[in-house]
Amino acid sequence: MFKKILVANRGEIALRIMQTCREMGISTVAVYSTADAESIHVKYADEAVCIGPALSRESYLNIPRIIAAAEVTNADAIHPGYGFLAENADFAEVCSSVNIKFIGPTAKMINQMGDKNTAKATMIAAGVPVVPGSQGLVSNLAEAVKTAQNTGYPVIIKPTAGGGGKGMRVVHEENQLEKALNTARSEAEQAFGNSGVYIEKFLENPRHVEIQILSDQHGNTIHLGERDCTVQRRHQKLIEETPSPAVDDALRKTMGDAAVAAAAAINYEGAGTIEFLLDKHGKFFFMEMNTRIQVEHPVTEERYDVDIVREQIIIADGQSIAGRTFTPKGHSIECRINAEDPDHLFRPSPGQLQVFHTPGGHGVRVDSHAYASYVVPSNYDSMIAKLIVTAHTRDEAIARMSRALDEFIVLGVKTTIPFHKQVMHSAVFQSGVFDTSFLESFRYEKS
Ligand code: ADP
Secondary structure (H helix, E strand, C coil): CCCEEEECCCHHHHHHHHHHHHHCCCEEEEEEEHHHCCCHHHHHCCEEEEEECCCHHHCCCCHHHHHHHHHHHCCCEEECCCCCCCCCHHHHHHHHHCCCEECCCCHHHHHHHHCHHHHHHHHHHCCCCECCECCCCCCCHHHHHHHHHHHCCCEEEEECCCCCCCCCEEECCHHHHHHHHHHHHHHHHHHHCCCCEEEEECCCCCEEEEEEEEECCCCCEEEEEEEEEEEEECCEEEEEEECCCCCCHHHHHHHHHHHHHHHHHCCCCEEEEEEEEECCCCCEEEEEEECCCCCCHHHHHHHHCCCHHHHHHHHHCCCCCCCCCCCCCCEEEEEEEECEEHHHCCEECCEECCEEECCCCCCEEEEECCCCCCEECCCCCCEEEEEEEEECCHHHHHHHHHHHHHHCEEECCCCCHHHHHHHHHCHHHHHCCCCCCHHHHCCCCCC
């Protein structure tokens, strides 16, 4: 087993990973930018190395500096968390070339799934249903027009290197296609350094349902059910839950089998998530695979009583997961608490926290790196906490989430807490019957 793991990340996920390491008796190394010198992950780790200034490119995305930190501290593995270098095949490759275990899949597997368009082709070959759309990238208007005519409007133009819901464009009519294609391509180039885009049928009123899988190095894959991430704002997840109100046992089995087949198709290793869109008729379509731990993993951990970070470490160590079973129980919901102002179009609200009082009690979990007097930097993503509750039923979980949100007091910056409170009270959310357009018609009452 590894003796020392360097965590190449910041914020709540860095802390989350180190907590598991401590339970497993593994020492930890934090890396940090100058903007994060006062961050808890730095204090919590056994050792910490400053890797550069605030700009991610010069610190959390700087491969040579992170590798140097691992070598100097004699770390034998690196956990990349999510975001930053988590799905960077070069980083995984460099780690393996200097004999440091990258806790995640190999560079080849990351490459196979990182390019979303190639991933779809792999899934078609593996017999997994995919969202209908272009065969390959779309480089000119004629190809775009032809694809859209085949699938029918509306269509969505998506960056092949995309992530975080960025750079996607929905097109309703042929005469909007040229402009949308050009904008999407230049936005993709700017955001991801890759102008490649592909086109899909824009499914109307789908739910976002994803399957968590674990695959070991010996060819065993198991799935840990689904997470429903249908509550989204501008294609970005805000609330996640498991089980999905739209998935019954039969559908869970079919989707789980498809996810396991998807992982098997690339001989996958590690924790991963297969993302699907689910239509009202129970038909589902592969969108993409995330080859890393996801933000919303705690809802699965709570319902299945599993520590996914621990599983990642065990798998990276070469142990087998054959015969392992995880029994689900209850209902789990997560709200992302962001330092954003819901009264003003969710604009970022960085700054110093005056008060940071977290909820507690039965069935409540808070994953956070924040504390009173902590300064939320403007350089990174705005999430300051994840609030996760678990109860016997969905109704009880919603009541518990409302109660926990009422107890959560953050002063000094604006947060999404008041917004989440209203969602929990909404009859539509409570009914469980909604789709990814739910928040477009949700009337948030300004505080
Ligand atoms: P990213 O990797 O940037 O998060 P995804 O491909 O996972 O992008 O899509 C994010 C969200 O955008 C989905 O959860 C869904 O709500 C919406 N979306 C993406 N593709 C489609 C599609 N073909 N039809 C309808 N909605 C889509």
